[in-house]
Amino acid sequence: xxxxxxxxxxxxxxxxxxxxxxPKAIWNKTNPxxxxxxxxISARCLLIEDAKRLVLIDTGMGNKQSExxxxxxxxxxxxxxESSINNAGFSLDDVTDIFFxxxxxDHCGGAIKKSFSGLGFEPMFRxxxxxxxxxxxxxxxxxxxxxxxxxxxxxxxxxxQTGRLNFLSNSGGQFSFASEFGFDVxxxxxxTEKQMLPIITYKGQKIAFAADLIxxxxxxxxxxxxxxxxxxLTTLKxxxxxxxxxxxxxxxxxxxxxxxxEIVSLKNTEKGVRINKILKCNEVF
Numbered sequence: 001x002x003x004x005x006x007x008x009x010x011x012x013x014x015x016x017x018x019x020x021x022x023p024k025a026i027w028n029k030t031n032p033x034x035x036x037x038x039x040x041i042s043a044r045c046l047l048i049e050d051a052k053r054l055v056l057i058d059t060g061m062g063n064k065q066s067e068x069x070x071x072x073x074x075x076x077x078x079x080x081x082e083s084s085i086n087n088a089g090f091s092l093d094d095v096t097d098i099f100f101x102x103x104x105x106d107h108c109g110g111a112i113k114k115s116f117s118g119l120g121f122e123p124m125f126r127x128x129x130x131x132x133x134x135x136x137x138x139x140x141x142x143x144x145x146x147x148x149x150x151x152x153x154x155x156x157x158x159x160x161q162t163g164r165l166n167f168l169s170n171s172g173g174q175f176s177f178a179s180e181f182g183f184d185v186x187x188x189x190x191x192t193e194k195q196m197l198p199i200i201t202y203k204g205q206k207i208a209f210a211a212d213l214i215x216x217x218x219x220x221x222x223x224x225x226x227x228x229x230x231x232x233l234t235t236l237k238x239x240x241x242x243x244x245x246x247x248x249x250x251x252x253x254x255x256x257x258x259x260x261x262e263i264v265s266l267k268n269t270e271k272g273v274r275i276n277k278i279l280k281c282n283e284v285f
Contacts, residue, residue, distance in 0.1 A: 008060025
C-alpha cells in the first residue's frame with residue numbers, strides 16, 4: 001500500500017462559524033483570522049494505492065461553480081485536484097474508487113465537472129465507483145433547511161446518473177469494518193448524518209482521516225465544535241469517543257482542513273487530549 005496527500009485546493013471560511021461558541025481571542029491563536037475574520041482552510045484529500053485499487057478519499061469543492069459562488073470562499077494557492085493526482089504519478093482515469101466522508105460541497109464537488117459542451121455535468125473520474133452510505137445519501141438528497149446550501153444537486157445527481165453509486169455496508173456500530181476497502185470506519189452524526197471517517201492501517205500504523213469531526217488541529221479540545229454542525233452536543237460526545245480511541249490505539253490524525261498542520265499524534269494531558277507531535281505527510285508515508 002502507498003498513500004499520497006492530494007491538495008484539492010485552498011479556501012477561507014469565517015472563523016467564528018468554524019469554532020462556534022469558542023471566543024475569537026482563543027481560536028485566533030491557532031487559526032489566525034484575516035481582516036475579514038476569515039481563516040485559511042485546505043481541502044487535503046488522501047489517495048490510497050494498493051494492488052487492486054486506487055482510492056481517493058474526498059475530492060474538494062471542484063471548479064465548476066460560478067464566480068459568485070467562489071467569491072464567498074476566497075480561493076487561494078496554486079493546488080488543484082487534477083494536478084496533485086498527476087504529481088503523485090497518476091491520471092484521473094486511474095482512480096478506481098471515490099470514498100466520500102460526506103457530501104457537503106467542499107468534500108464531493110471535485111468529483112463532478114462541467115461537460116465539454118458546457119450544458120451539463122459529468123464525472124471527473126470516468127472509471128471510478130462512488131461510495132457513500134444509504135442513510136447519508138438519503139439525508140443529502142432531501143436536505144434540511146440548515147444544510148440545503150451544502151448539498152448541491154449539481155454534485156449529487158450526476159453521481160447517481162453514472163450508475164456507479166455504491167453504498168457502504170455497515171455492521172451497525174459506531175466503529176464498523178468496511179469489508180469493501182479493508183479498513184475501519186468511524187460513523188459520526190454530529191456534523192451531518194452518518195459522516196464516515198476512514199481509519200487506515202499503513203505499515204502497522206493506524207491513520208484516521210479526521211474529516212469534519214476534527215477539521216483542524218485547533219479543533220482538538222472537546223468544546224471546540226463548529227457552528228456548522230447540525231447536532232453540536234452529539235459532536236461533543238463523538239469527539240470524546242474518537243479522541244480517546246486515538247490516544248489508546250496510537251492513531252495519527254490526517255487533517256483535511258488544516259492548511260498548516262497535516263498530521264498530528266495525540267496524548268492525554270490534565271486538560272484532556274491534546275497534540276503530542278505535528279508531522280508532515282512525508283514523515284509518515
